[in-house]
Amino acid sequence: MQREGWRRHQISIGIGVFAIVIFLLGWLEMAQPMGFEFSDITGGIVTFDTLIRVGLLTTVVVGLNMLMGHAGQISLGQAGFYAIGAYVSAIMTTKAANRGINVLFPGAIGEDWWWPWLMILAGMVITGGIAYLIGRPVLRLKGHYLAMGTLGVGLIIFVLFREGGTFTGAADGVGSVPRLSIGSFEFWPRDRYYFLVWAVALAVMWLSLNIVNSRVGRGLRAIEGSELAAQTMGVDIEKFKLQVFVLSTVYASIAGSLYAHYQTLVNPTPFGFVGSLDLVIMAALGGLASIWGAPFGVAIVYVIKEVLRARLSTLLRGAGGEHEIIIFGLLLVLIMIFMPQGLSYAAGRAFAWLRNPSRREREEPLDRLPEKAT
Amino acid sequence: MAALVLLVAIVLYLGYAKGFGAVQYVQLVLDGIRGGSIYALIALGFVVVFNVTGIINFAQGGFVMSGAMLAVAFNNLDLPLPPALQLALAVVFGVAGTTVIGALVERLTIFPARHSHTLTLIIITVGVYIFMQGMALLVWGANAYNLPAFSSLALEDQILRSGGIMLKAQSLWIWGTLAVVLVGLYFFFERTILGKALRACAINRRAAELMGINPSRMSLLSFAMAAALGAIGGVVLSPATRPIYDMGLKLGLKGFIAAIMGGMVSSPGAVVGGILLGVLENVAAGVTRAGFKDIFAFVVLILILLFRPQGIIGGGERGVEQ
Numbered sequence: 224m225q226r227e228g229w230r231r232h233q234i235s236i237g238i239g240v241f242a243i244v245i246f247l248l249g250w251l252e253m254a255q256p257m258g259f260e261f262s263d264i265t266g267g268i269v270t271f272d273t274l275i276r277v278g279l280l281t282t283v284v285v286g287l288n289m290l291m292g293h294a295g296q297i298s299l300g301q302a303g304f305y306a307i308g309a310y311v312s313a314i315m316t317t318k319a320a321n322r323g324i325n326v327l328f329p330g331a332i333g334e335d336w337w338w339p340w341l342m343i344l345a346g347m348v349i350t351g352g353i354a355y356l357i358g359r360p361v362l363r364l365k366g367h368y369l370a371m372g373t374l375g376v377g378l379i380i381f382v383l384f385r386e387g388g389t390f391t392g393a394a395d396g397v398g399s400v401p402r403l404s405i406g407s408f409e410f411w412p413r414d415r416y417y418f419l420v421w422a423v424a425l426a427v428m429w430l431s432l433n434i435v436n437s438r439v440g441r442g443l444r445a446i447e448g449s450e451l452a453a454q455t456m457g458v459d460i461e462k463f464k465l466q467v468f469v470l471s472t473v474y475a476s477i478a479g480s481l482y483a484h485y486q487t488l489v490n491p492t493p494f495g496f497v498g499s500l501d502l503v504i505m506a507a508l509g510g511l512a513s514i515w516g517a518p519f520g521v522a523i524v525y526v527i528k529e530v531l532r533a534r535l536s537t538l539l540r541g542a543g544g545e546h547e548i549i550i551f552g553l554l555l556v557l558i559m560i561f562m563p564q565g566l567s568y569a570a571g572r573a574f575a576w577l578r579n580p581s582r583r584e585r586e587e588p589l590d591r592l593p594e595k596a597t
Numbered sequence: 598m599a600a601l602v603l604l605v606a607i608v609l610y611l612g613y614a615k616g617f618g619a620v621q622y623v624q625l626v627l628d629g630i631r632g633g634s635i636y637a638l639i640a641l642g643f644v645v646v647f648n649v650t651g652i653i654n655f656a657q658g659g660f661v662m663s664g665a666m667l668a669v670a671f672n673n674l675d676l677p678l679p680p681a682l683q684l685a686l687a688v689v690f691g692v693a694g695t696t697v698i699g700a701l702v703e704r705l706t707i708f709p710a711r712h713s714h715t716l717t718l719i720i721i722t723v724g725v726y727i728f729m730q731g732m733a734l735l736v737w738g739a740n741a742y743n744l745p746a747f748s749s750l751a752l753e754d755q756i757l758r759s760g761g762i763m764l765k766a767q768s769l770w771i772w773g774t775l776a777v778v779l780v781g782l783y784f785f786f787e788r789t790i791l792g793k794a795l796r797a798c799a800i801n802r803r804a805a806e807l808m809g810i811n812p813s814r815m816s817l818l819s820f821a822m823a824a825a826l827g828a829i830g831g832v833v834l835s836p837a838t839r840p841i842y843d844m845g846l847k848l849g850l851k852g853f854i855a856a857i858m859g860g861m862v863s864s865p866g867a868v869v870g871g872i873l874l875g876v877l878e879n880v881a882a883g884v885t886r887a888g889f890k891d892i893f894a895f896v897v898l899i900l901i902l903l904f905r906p907q908g909i910i911g912g913g914e915r916g917v918e919q
Contacts, residue, residue, distance in 0.1 A: 297716055299723075360903045367653060367719060371857060372902050374850070375895035382895075386888045496846060500723060507720055546735050552728025556721050560710045563717045 234432045237515070238425055245421045248274060253414045269529055271413065275485060277521045278420040282427050282478040284505045284517040286471030289431055291503075292512025293443040294467040296362070296369040300377020302498030304350050304472040306491070308479025310384055311346035312339065313397040313489040318390075336404045343480040350476035351469045358468045362461050369468065377499050385491040396490025403484045410484075420481055424518070427474055431514045434470075439463055497548075504555050510565025519567060524551070611884035620761045625883040626876050631768045631837070633875020634775045638830035639852025640859065640867035641782070642823035647861055648799035649812075649819040651715055655722040656702060657827050658849020659729035660695050664828025665840035666733055667691040669742040680750050687744075692828045698729075699824020703817045711813065726845065733842035741839035744832075754836060767837045774833045775868075778826070782864065795819065799862075827852075847891065854898045860908025870909065 252261040252271050262270045283305055291297050316339045353376070361372040384391045391397065402411045403419070410416045434440055442463050445453035454460055483489045501524065509520025531547040562569045612622065639661055646654040668691030672684055706721050746754035748766040755766040785792040797805040798815040806812055830848070831840070838844070855874045859866025874894060882890035901909065 291716065295714075295716060297719065357899070361906075364902075364906050367716065368902055368906060370653070370719070371853070372899060375854075375898040375902075378850070379892055379895045379899070382889070382892045386886070386892075496850075500727060503720065503723065511716075546731055548727050549731030549735060552724045552726070552731055555724030555727065556706050559713070559717050559721045559724065560706065563710070563713055 238429045249417050273525050275417050275420050278424045279478045279482050280521045281424045281518040283475045284521050285427050285431050286474035287506040288517050289467050290471045294464045298373040299370050299499050300373035301475050301502045302494045303377030303380035304475040305479040306494035307350045308346040308476030309483040309489045312342050312480035312483040313400045315342040346476045346480050347473045351473045354469045354472035358465045362464045381495050398488045400483050400487045510567035513567040516565050516567030625880045629876035629879030633872035634771050635830045635834045636851045636855040637868040637871030638826050640855035640871045642826040643856040644867045645819045646823045650816050652718045656725040658845030659726045660824040660827030661831035661848045662845030664691045664695040664831035665835045667694045668832045669744050669840050688832050691832045695828035696821050696825040700821040703820035741841040744835035746836040771833050851894050854894050858909050
């Protein structure tokens with residue numbers, strides 16, 4: 224669909240506005256005008272650290288949104304691909320760099336500033352390769368077989384890292400991962416890293432928005448409408464689904480690498496099945512088919528988590544922070560029943576209604592999960 | 598075929614390196630069949646729901662946990678009953694309570710969203726599982742509990758020994774239960790109107806509806822049955838393991854893999870798949886490391902999806918086409 228006037232630049236404008244908001248939040252933390260910090264906005268519940276984590280997971284969830292909303296497939300092992308990125312970066316910049324690489328190649332390239340960046344690329348290639356090997360045969364099958372395949376892969380990756388002995392550090396993980404830098408410019412302290420993380424997140428969002436509005440995106444929407452019809456019109460279903468799946472895992476890998484360099488410690492805990500479920504909840508909250516929903520879905524989950532951690536014991540007697548999953552389970556069920564297109568879609572409808580309550584939706588929104596045919 | 602021979606050779610070599618004899622293998626296989634029978638019960642629940650509704654019910658593991666935990670809770674009550682009667686009542690309470698939970702889950706979450714995309718319904722069942730696990734954590738805490746063994750009525754089970762092979766009496770209870778459930782299911786599906794209606798709904802939902810079968814009620818029935826099957830598995834397993842709030846995740850996933858091995862639509866396939874999976878993972882873990890036990894099940898899952906998505910045994914194309 225050809226958009227008219229300023230709408231042709233809708234994506235760039237949207238990304239631009241979002242970037243300005245991100246910049247303002249970062250500036251608030253860096254400059255601290257009149258001693259006002261970012262965490263003061265919410266009375267200390269949401270900290271700047273949370274904002275960086277939201278950026279990291281936004282990168283993952285954008286991929287998951289494309290996969291679930293546009294290719295109609297669900298990945299229950301996305302945290303595993305996130306883990307590959309994190310572990311490749313962590314291992315290759317610490318143990319491997321110190322022992323193997325520097326011995327093999329004289330000149331200690333393992334300590335050069337570009338080595339970690341190269342390893343982020345390596346993580347992307349490895350993750351994408353594994354996703355391709357799994358996805359190619361599995362996506363040929365109709366139905367939700369990718370969910371099962373990714374579930375299996377995610378858990379295998381998790382157990383391998385947990386039982387990996389000294390190579391992966393077992394339950395303790397890999398520590399003292401170096402910070403990222405370009406030449407002598409180090410992405411640290413925290414506010415510098417914040418800009419790096421969000422630059423990546425915005426780039427990923429921009430790329431995905433463009434894909435969704437391109438030939439591939441139209442093909443994917445056709446698949447959502449009717450696979451048979453799409454196939455008849457010459458849409459290569461399997462190829463499109465596979466591309467989106469591989470792309471989503473590559474996003475996860477990038478975010479994983481950035482996580483490793485932010486946390487400087489990688490252990491298996493956040494990468495299990497529960498981690499994958501968290502990601503699905505975030506994607507579902509933001510809106511399954513909505514790229515714009517991703518950062519909001521992640522942010523909402525984080526805010527709820529932080530608030531619950533602080534206040535849950537007063538809501539439910541004897542409940543601690545670990546009981547937050549009750550709320551998340553409930554939230555996931557309610558959202559899927561009452562607004563399966565997610566919060567961003569509901570907000571869009573509410574906005575349209577506010578502008579003109581009498582008018583029905585003129586055109587069906589593009590990012591819509593279709594009803595079941597029967 | 599060549600791959601199979603290679604696999605057996607690797608297992609034998611690893612076993613040889615550990616000094617395993619025939620006794621150890623028999624022991625591993627026996628224990629594997631015990632675990633596999635539980636997977637089979639759970640897998641039957643997956644198959645019933647998938648056949649009727651097309652939903653992969655990730656809450657199935659929650660039903661297993663709730664069956665075990667409710668039975669434990671009842672058994673720990675201070676009632677003036679002989680221990681054997683209290684344990685029997687606890688088993689009934691665990692299974693009946695979970696069946697009600699299963700029916701409630703269908704009415705409260707699946708029914709309101711019945712016109713939604715299957716993907717949405719699957720995500721709903723994931724949410725239900727998370728909720729159930731959270732509630733169990735809230736009610737029972739993170740402790741592992743005990744249920745006395747059915748024969749000895751004590752925590753220490755009777756152990757039958759023969760030629761170096763040990764067999765817990767509870768294993769016999771598990772196999773007996775599986776046999777009774779299978780016979781019961783056979784009669785239900787073959788000899789009762791309700792069972793035949795359920796089968797009709799599985800074969801062709803639309804046609805069944807035209808014949809006056811209410812698919813919404815069949816969906817309710819399938820969830821209740823799945824819950825009962827899962828709870829039975831959880832209850833008979835309890836004395837052999839220690840029930841804990843998060844036990845459902847692993848058991849649910851294994852049961853699911855067993856269902857896939859059987860082709861997802863076939864009940865006999867699910868049983869064979871479950872037992873096969875139990876034996877495979879137990880022998881594989883026995884000759885390598887116990888910590889790797891969970892990996893083998895998922896490796897099996899991937900291999901099945903890659904090479905035989907229609908299941909190892911029968912199953913047919915319907916599961917793939919669904």
